[in-house]
Amino acid sequence: MTDRFSFALHATDGAARTGLISTPRGGIRTPAFMPVGTAATVKAMLPGSVRQTGADILLGNTYHLMLRPGAERVARLGGLHRFMNWDRPILTDSGGFQVMSLASLRKLTEEGVTFASHIDGSKHMLSPETSMEIQRLLxxxxxxxxxxxxxxxxxxxRIEESMRLSMRWAQRSRDAFGDRPGHALFGIQQGGLEPDLREESAEALTGIGFDGYAIGGLAVGEGQEAMFACLDHAPGALPVDKPRYLMGVGKPDDIVGAVKRGVDMMDCVLPSRSGRTGQAWTRRGQVNLRNARHADDPRPLDAACTCPACTGYSRAYLHHVVRAGEMIAGMLLTWHNLHYYQELMGGMRDAIAAGRFAAWEAGFHAARAEGDIERL
Structure with a gap:
């Protein structure tokens, strides 16, 4: 156990990296996928079940938690870890993205953002200082x-103006965060798809000094090709000896492509959201359990998978509970999807450590190209 935050790089293969982030609440093996626990819960999962899938760290949403149940209440009840019964590391986002995408009646100034809650219309203000305080309370x-x-x-x-505002806010975030041993502050690189703006942003952040660096402003509608083109240079502009976190990504092939380009951490709602809508991610691609082809199929979703959905239930059963709207459908498919995502990360960590990432990646794409098993 450590009393401080640190990052050790264990191996590289091309731009792909594997290592360990150490925190007082435990280690985070990288590349790491962080399940999203938006409102202090990974939907349809118990915290112990999330851990069983192989997750070392969860993500919580500052925007959602500040509105409900409130950061002060969470602090009074012993902090987010105790509140949600998760004793391992938690990363919280700053709230900025949700304000931009969910809140209404936003007003952006140099000071911060005033907005109306999407829940009840109540008025709130988020600034670098208030975001740091809310995350401290959590x-x-x-x-x-x-x-x-x-x-x-x-x-x-617009991108240039926004990036420079974010860099001024990064300095204010650093100042407001202060000295908190055992806790880490990550800066966020911005600059859209413009290489020179990404470089400028990375330089500004490195000058301020952070414990880790995120690549923000991607996976917001630009498409995979444009995202990968940006990731061909953006991670390399960030310090080698600090974790690099790509925010809000993504589909399995997005994740593999990001790791190939030097990313260490990712998060996405996709595995849990897909699970609740009858979609399963497997080594052979995506499977829609709503489809009638599964109604009489006694085979497992994935014969090679060791999750409860695959070891205990047939495709026919999963099809039935999905179509019937039963709660167990979301529970089983979310578990399966999170298990698959963590298996993906483990496979990449092992491949990078062994210097065979290119062969592993070729196998990953080949299995997906085969498509789902033949229907009965």
Missing amino acids: GSDIVMAFDECPALPADRA
């Missing part, structure tokens, strides 16, 4: 600097 292990994330596509002038 007690998260990794805190994100407060930034502005413009939706893409946007013109260069």
Whole structure:
């Protein structure tokens, strides 16, 4: 156990990296996928079940938690870890992205953002200082600097203006965060798809100094090809000896492509959201359990998978509970999807350590190209 935050790089293979983030609440093996616990819960899962899938860390949403149940209440009840019964590391986002995407009647100024809650219309203010205070009250292990994330596509002038505002906010976030041993603050690189703006942002953040660096402003509608083109250079502009976190990504092939380009951490609602709508992610691609082809199929979803959905139930049963709207459908498919995502991360960690990432990646794409098993 450590009393401070640190990152050790264990091996590289091309730009792909594997290592260990150490925190007082335990280690985070990288590349790491963080399940999203938006409102202090990974939907349809118990915290112990999330851990069983192989997750080392969860993500919580500052925006949602500040509105309900409130950061002060969480602090009075012993902090987010105790509140949600998760004793391992938690990363909280800054709230900036949700304000931009969910809140109504937003007003952006140099000071911060005033907005109306999407829940009840109540008025709130988020600034670098208030975001740092809310995340301190929540007690998260990794805190994100407060930034502005413009939706893409946007013109260069808008992206440039937004990035420079985010860099000023990054300095204010660093100042407000202060000295909190055992807790880490990550800065967020912005700059859209413009290489020179990404470089400028990375330089500004490195000058301020953070415990880790996120790549923000991607996976917001620009498409995979444009995202990968940005990731061909954006991670390399960030310090080698600190974790690199790509925010809000993604589908399995997005994740593999990001790790190939030097990313260490990712998060996405996709595995849990898909599970609740009858979609399963497997080594052979995506399977829609709503489809009638599964109604009489006694075979497991994935014969090679060791999750409860695959070891205990047939495709026919999963099809039935999905179509019937039974709660167990979301529970089983979310468990399966999270298990698959963590298996994916473990496979990449092993491949990078062994210097065979290219062969592993070729196998990953080949299995997906085969498509689902033949119907009976």
